[in-house]
Amino acid sequence: MTSLTRQEEKLLNSFEEVRRCDRIEVHADSLGSLGKPFTAMPAPDEFAPELAGVEYDADLSEHMVRFETFASHWSTRSPLPEFSGEFSLSHLFDVFSQPPNPWASMEPTEFRKEFVGSLKCIDSSPISGSGRMSFLRAQPHTNPWEIWYQGMAGTGGEPYPPGYVKLELSYSQYIETLTITKGTSGWQYLFADISLSDSSWRHAREPLQAMLDVFPELFPEYDYAPLRARLEARL
Known part of the structure; x- marks a missing residue:
C-alpha cells in the first residue's frame, strides 16, 4: 500500500475527526483512492x-494531495450554534485538465475575460449548491500561484469581476488551513482583504465567530488563535 504524505495524513485525520464528532452531523462525504503523485504530473503546458x-x-x-476525491458536507447539532461547512477538493491533474471557463467569454472587458479564463477550480460546494468556489490562477512565471475565492457579489472590485477576492494563501497553505477550519462556510474570507463588520456581512461573520467559539473545544489539538486574530482584524 502506498504510504501517505504528512499533508495527506493531516487532511485525512481532519476528515475523520469530523466523522467521529457526535456534535456534528455529516450529510455526505467522499474519500477516493490515491491518484497521480507529483512526480507523475505532466508539465502544465x-x-x-x-x-x-x-x-x-x-x-x-x-x-x-493525491486523493482523487475528497469531500465533506456537515452541520452542527443542537445545542451548538448553528453553522455548517463544505469542501470538495480536486486532484491537481483534474484541476489542470479542466476546459477553459465558458463564462470567460461573457465578461465585458478583455482583462476580465483573461482573468476568468485563467482560473482553475480547486475546491467547491456541490452538495449544498452555495456556488462558493476556490481557484488557483495559473499565470506564466508566477510562483506561488495566486488563490482566489468566489463568494458574495459584494466583494471584489475593478478591474476584477464582482464576487472574486484574492486570498493571502498559497495552494499548500490553503490545504493546511482546510484541515483546521474543516471547510466552515466562508472561512476563506479570513484571508481576504475585506471588512466583515457591516451588518450585510452578518451571514458570513456569524459562522466564523461560532467556529472560533466551538472548534477549540471540539478539536483542542489545533491552534485557533491565528484565525481568531484574523477575524478580529476584519471586524
Whole structure:
C-alpha cells in the first residue's frame, strides 16, 4: 500500500475527526483512492497550450494531495450554534485538465475575460449548491500561484469581476488551513482583504465567530488563535 504524505495524513485525520464528532452531523462525504503523485504530473503546458510558462509551486512535491476525491458536507447539532461547512477538493491533474471557463467569454472587458479564463477550480460546494468556489490562477512565471475565492457579489472590485477576492494563501497553505477550519462556510474570507463588520456581512461573520467559539473545544489539538486574530482584524 502506498504510504501517505504528512499533508495527506493531516487532511485525512481532519476528515475523520469530523466523522467521529457526535456534535456534528455529516450529510455526505467522499474519500477516493490515491491518484497521480507529483512526480507523475505532466508539465502544465502539456494540458493546454495556454498554460505555456506556467510553473508548479515549488513545494508541491511535499504538499500536493493525491486523493482523487475528497469531500465533506456537515452541520452542527443542537445545542451548538448553528453553522455548517463544505469542501470538495480536486486532484491537481483534474484541476489542470479542466476546459477553459465558458463564462470567460461573457465578461465585458478583455482583462476580465483573461482573468476568468485563467482560473482553475480547486475546491467547491456541490452538495449544498452555495456556488462558493476556490481557484488557483495559473499565470506564466508566477510562483506561488495566486488563490482566489468566489463568494458574495459584494466583494471584489475593478478591474476584477464582482464576487472574486484574492486570498493571502498559497495552494499548500490553503490545504493546511482546510484541515483546521474543516471547510466552515466562508472561512476563506479570513484571508481576504475585506471588512466583515457591516451588518450585510452578518451571514458570513456569524459562522466564523461560532467556529472560533466551538472548534477549540471540539478539536483542542489545533491552534485557533491565528484565525481568531484574523477575524478580529476584519471586524
